[in-house]
Amino acid sequence: MGLILGTFLFSFGSALIPVLNVEAYLAVVAAKADTLPHFWLALIAALGQGLGKVVWYYAGVHSLKMAWMQKKMETEKWQASYEKWHERIVGRPVTAGLISFASAVTGFPPLAVISVLAGALRMNFVVFFTTVLAGRTIRFWLVLEGVGAVEWVFHR
Numbered sequence: 001m002g003l004i005l006g007t008f009l010f011s012f013g014s015a016l017i018p019v020l021n022v023e024a025y026l027a028v029v030a031a032k033a034d035t036l037p038h039f040w041l042a043l044i045a046a047l048g049q050g051l052g053k054v055v056w057y058y059a060g061v062h063s064l065k066m067a068w069m070q071k072k073m074e075t076e077k078w079q080a081s082y083e084k085w086h087e088r089i090v091g092r093p094v095t096a097g098l099i100s101f102a103s104a105v106t107g108f109p110p111l112a113v114i115s116v117l118a119g120a121l122r123m124n125f126v127v128f129f130t131t132v133l134a135g136r137t138i139r140f141w142l143v144l145e146g147v148g149a150v151e152w153v154f155h156r
Contacts, residue, residue, distance in 0.1 A: 015052020
């Protein structure tokens with residue numbers, strides 16, 4: 001139970017504080033603990049990360065209400081950029097989902113940035129959260145399996 005809670009909490013924290021590296025944490029856990037299958041550990045970590053990214057999503061939703069942001073939004077350059085991204089995201093849940101999924105799996109563009117943009121652009125929340133959860137689960141499972149493969153090679 002401690003492994004599950006610790007993984008969830010560390011993953012949640014790492015979603016909010018970039019210097020906390022969840023992949024490094026998972027690599028150490030994978031090397032030291034054999035009590036939980038990699039898929040379930042990856043899913044727990046993804047759930048923690050996903051919920052942490054929800055905080056960034058809602059920061060994006062509320063960022064447009066801030067006075068300094070509203071002033072910035074008045075510039076033509078900002079409005080053109082916002083409209084371009086708004087057209088790409090709103091009304092195109094597949095495109096929006098692919099962007100957030102790709103970011104969740106690869107880390108490029110950074111998922112924290114995508115999370116804020118998704119909120120600011122009012123991306124469908126269910127699409128956002130589902131794609132982040134799926135993408136992070138895959139990413140973390142690959143990290144855990146990679147550590148397992150390295151261990152297998154060196155302990156043969």
